[in-house]
Amino acid sequence: MQESRFYAYLSRMKHIFRWSLMKNSQQESLSVHTLDTAVIAHALGLLRNRRFGGSCDVERLVLLAIYHDCSEILTGDMPTPIKYYNPEIKAAYKEVEAVANKKLVEMLPEDLRADYAPLLEHGGEDPELLKLLKAADKISALVKCVEEENSGNKEFSKAKLSIMESIKEMRLPEADAFISEFLPSYGLTIDELN
Numbered sequence: 001m002q003e004s005r006f007y008a009y010l011s012r013m014k015h016i017f018r019w020s021l022m023k024n025s026q027q028e029s030l031s032v033h034t035l036d037t038a039v040i041a042h043a044l045g046l047l048r049n050r051r052f053g054g055s056c057d058v059e060r061l062v063l064l065a066i067y068h069d070c071s072e073i074l075t076g077d078m079p080t081p082i083k084y085y086n087p088e089i090k091a092a093y094k095e096v097e098a099v100a101n102k103k104l105v106e107m108l109p110e111d112l113r114a115d116y117a118p119l120l121e122h123g124g125e126d127p128e129l130l131k132l133l134k135a136a137d138k139i140s141a142l143v144k145c146v147e148e149e150n151s152g153n154k155e156f157s158k159a160k161l162s163i164m165e166s167i168k169e170m171r172l173p174e175a176d177a178f179i180s181e182f183l184p185s186y187g188l189t190i191d192e193l194n
Contacts, residue, residue: 045062164179
């Protein structure tokens with residue numbers, strides 16, 4: 001068997017920090033963001049199935065969330081204002097992400113590649129799962145903004161409003177339910193949570 005570096009690369013997620021253009025009271029690693037996104041994705045999938053008549057494959061959604069930002073292991077985190085500055089940059093970055101994901105898949109032993117390629121490349125994935133994944137990703141970013149504001153950091157105030165608006169524009173009742181029921185408690189201290 002040939003040595004594979006795939007999992008060693010994934011373990012580097014803890015060294016990649018998000019929000020690089022902003023003053024952070026607490027750095028957020030890609031690992032932390034990924035776990036938060038997976039937990040929120042799980043909740044959104046359950047909300048869809050229990051309250052909104054869906055038949056979401058919740059386990060699949062969680063797997064997609066776990067691997068959703070793996071390309072950033074090779075590309076780093078591109079700040080949102082740059083990534084979405086114009087359609088050309090957005091398209092070019094999507095291509096860079098695709099190349100990075102392909103490279104990660106190629107690091108795996110041949111017999112595992114077919115299992116991981118769909119998780120990294122999202123080709124042929126259920127569009128409804130991808131919408132919930134995007135919502136979970138945005139809610140995770142919103143949580144970061146709330147936490148920063150609660151630490152007295154006003155740097156994230158505009159981002160919070162922008163992210164909140166983008167989530168509303170998605171028109172997903174699961175996301176709206178999560179925000180109204182669960183987001184407020186992210187602003188509580190540990191004493192208030194108890």
